[in-house]
Amino acid sequence: MNVLVTDPIADAGLDRLREAGYEVQTAYDVDGGEELYEAIADANALIVRSGTEVTREVFEAAEELVIVGRAGIGVDNIDIEAATDHGVIVANAPEGNVRAAAEHTVAMTFAVARSIPQAHGRLKGGEWAKGEYLGAEVNNKTLTIVGLGRVGQEVAKRLDSLGMDLVVYDPYISEERADRLGAELVEDLHDALARGDFATVHTPLLPETEGMIGEEELAQLEGGYLINCARGGIVDEDALAVAVSDGTLAGAALDSFASEPLPEDSPLLDVDDVVLTPHLGASTEAAQENVATDTADAVIAAFNDEPVLNALNAPSVDETAFPRIEPYIDLAETAGKVAAQLLDQRIESVEVTYEGDIAAEEVDLVTASALKGVFEPLEWQVNAVNAPQLAEDRGIDVVESKTRQSEDFQSLVRVTVADGDEELSVEGTLFAGDDPRIVRIDGYRVDAVPYGHMLVARNYDEPGVIGLIGTVLGDHDVNIAGMFNAREVYGGEAITVYNLDQDVPDAAVEDLLADDRIIEVTEITLDEANGREQE
């Protein structure tokens, strides 16, 4: 497997990938466009920080890509919708650099309040400008926190301990979260800013937050300081440069910018009371090691079909629960494949039902896998990442239902596909915890081992039918490895399921259908081993 890394990450992450046996190519000078499309053509994983724009075109050029790992938090540089369309997992590393970002925010708060960079510059230039700097203390001042997520909370703890009162604006958190930090949750952004002597921004860059702090909002913070170590684009940089220049604000400190690197003609560069750092919030040794190893782990998990922690566009599974649901992932996919091949029609809806013990688990990934099974025979480019999205895009209703009761089995997964008029369900279970069986097809009780070539025949329950099928298959050199026959009532309709060692030629199907006792014959193709040891 090949891993392409286009932004610098710590050696610990690169080493972990190499130790796992993967080819790792670092291409830190790749500058997007054609160069990136070429480099990514045979990559199975891409690792980036904020420096690489992962656009739809990148996914189009990356036919082998399984995962994009973001060694850090912000994913505004990754087109997640395009990733999902291409069945590529996007995972970030949201924990490893939180403390680094919070510490940098605190450092920037002091830097701007005490004009540290400006005084330092003057002193290095030979000037003892002691009389020119009269700073502000944070003690007894109010800090407005816009966005009380991971970083915002760490900032709150640190600045609270330095004597600040905390006001929070975050429409998506509970009052309890604010209370726990001794902060007051305020409903209106303008009110929150008006209360602050300092305001610090910690939201993601989203369509909703883009430009959220413009001229009017800055005016609310009159006389205060604005700190943005989150993302450029949330604060209007032109308005901020004006607000600090004309004295509306006492100062501003920024670590992230709408365009990075910061263009040389940015008005921010000409304003004295603005402190700028080149997106250094996550740049500590500890943070870089954390996010690099977390991202390497995500790539390794994806390559091994294990749950990817912090996957942003794939069903996530708790690590401890994964061993319990893992065998059901294949079982559901198989049940989906069998159901879709038997219905053999346009599918309008899919229901995945869980009965018994499995109903107690988080089954998003199992359901996604069932959908993959249903869509694969339709030859859609599908995996568990894009299957739910494909269903939505094509207007297919997906229902997941659970009941802790199960009549006959400890756990059962049922996949029901329907085209409106007709529906068909396939039920599967695991014998001895990991041996997959199809136990019901369209209501008939069966006991079929789902692998390789299978034949499902609907026939009338009359003497000689099973002999006929065996003879026809034998005449066409198809060996029967196993079979199961089920009927509703003596003499009525029956279903017969065969495991075969060879493909069924069309001529054999025609010969079978030529007999009036055979109603329908469907060949099912599954993976050769499908979870079983090959004999």
Ligand SMILES: NC(=O)c1ccc[n+]([C@@H]2O[C@H](COP(=O)([O-])OP(=O)(O)OC[C@H]3O[C@@H](n4cnc5c(N)ncnc54)[C@H](O)[C@@H]3O)[C@@H](O)[C@H]2O)c1
């Ligand atoms: N400068 C750096 O190097 C650096 C390092 C780490 C993180 N970051 C950035 O910091 C920001 C915060 O990261 P995080 O891990 O705390 O994210 P998070 O997702 O944990 O928290 C974001 C918070 O913003 C809130 N929010 C969302 N929309 C909002 C809105 N319209 N108004 C107010 N609040 C809103 C959310 O409810 C959430 O509580 C991100 O932009 C991230 O990219 C920057």
Ligand SMILES: O=C(O)[C@H](O)COP(=O)(O)O
């Ligand atoms: O979102 C983040 O994690 C930070 O902004 C860090 O970005 P970086 O990895 O590009 O330094």
